[in-house]
Amino acid sequence: MSKNILLISSSPRQQGNSDILCDAFMQGAEKAGHATEKIRLAEKHINYCTGCCSCIRGGGSCVQKDDMAELHAKILAADVLVLASPVYFRTYNGQMKTFIDRICPIYSMIRNKDVYFIISAAGGRLPVNSTVESFRVFTGCLSDIREKGVIAVTGVWDEGGVRGSKTVQQAYVAGANA
Template identity: 45%
Template structure:
């Protein structure tokens, strides 16, 4: 059955390692017949959550006028959400964390979604990347019945393009095909 997939690439570099893994996931998903779209977060104007509380109970939309509302709409409409980040100091990129914080306005509508996580780092130890995965899982802990389907660890890739030819490229494609 075809699924609607949104891929959130938070790389600050178009063609960066995590962005390249997003492209491979996208290729696999499209080949499998899924309706998939990659959003390169750097292309969007996403402001920080101000903590105003207006959206708290879901009765009022976020009062900010930026591109976050459109991205959240795509997340709500998706069956599968792929969240990709380069690892910075063993945590998420600022772009990804900002988007997660803005989910306050619609997170109650994100129940039952399937999630995949993509991480890239110069670090070669998958164990050292677990705290970054836990940041993503912290978001999922706030959702109703999320389903974590897979994590792709792009280890040992610092300079843009170093991920090419590494096992993570094949893993991303396979997970996209099997989403």
């Protein structure tokens, strides 16, 4: 059965390590016959949540006029969500946090999805573990979410340093099995 897979890449670098892992995941998923789309948050105009609570009173829409409304529709239509981020101070980066905060208008509508986390860290396992836990805090606010996998690479400082690693193959296989 073909699935609709939405990858959210928060890497500010177009060929950053987490972004490369997204591409490998996509290649595997496409080879398996799934429809994929990667959203690079760095290429979107997404404002910070202002905490105005208009989305709660407004039936799931935000008063801000930016690219998030388009992303809301894509999130709701996806069967599989892939959240990808480099590690900044033991958690996902600011682009991912802003994206997550702006899901507030639709979070109660997000249900019955498989999720994968893709994480790249210059440091060791500790930052990966805390980043996974941060993602789980978010997905724990959603309904009927099934965590299907964590694809993580550590010790990669340089842009593109993940190329040729076993983690690229792991991302490909995860996509193929999504």
